[in-house]
Amino acid sequence: MSGEFTAEGGHGAVPTEGVETGQGVKPSRRAWPLYEVFVRGKRGLNHVHVGSLHAADDEMALHNARxxxxxxxxxxxIWVVRADAITASSPAEKDPFFAPAGDKVYRHPTFYAIPEEVPHL
Structure with missing residues (x-):
């Protein structure tokens, strides 16, 4: 499959062909790079993708995201990451990309006998 992909909101990869990301362009108001924004809420420990924005530099992206x-x-x-710095797998490559883990039976304790004296294993 041709084209570049980036992660978006945890929903897989989306094509970025034809989308201005600012890569290789001197920042100007017309061509500010795209940043992906992740926020960690008060109740959780994980950062969650909340959206995207354009900014002239990293510090401006952080302030605008706030x-x-x-x-x-x-x-x-808050985390801000330039979209052109993200490398993601393609949803079309899901089966071949994650297939190597399936043949490693030693990662899954399905063939061990668990004694009855061992609770909650």
């Missing part, structure tokens, strides 16, 4: 995605104190931590 202003746009945490207006109601929803988060305790």
């Amino acid at each position: 202003d746009v995605y945490t207006r109601r104190n929803e988060g305790v931590s």
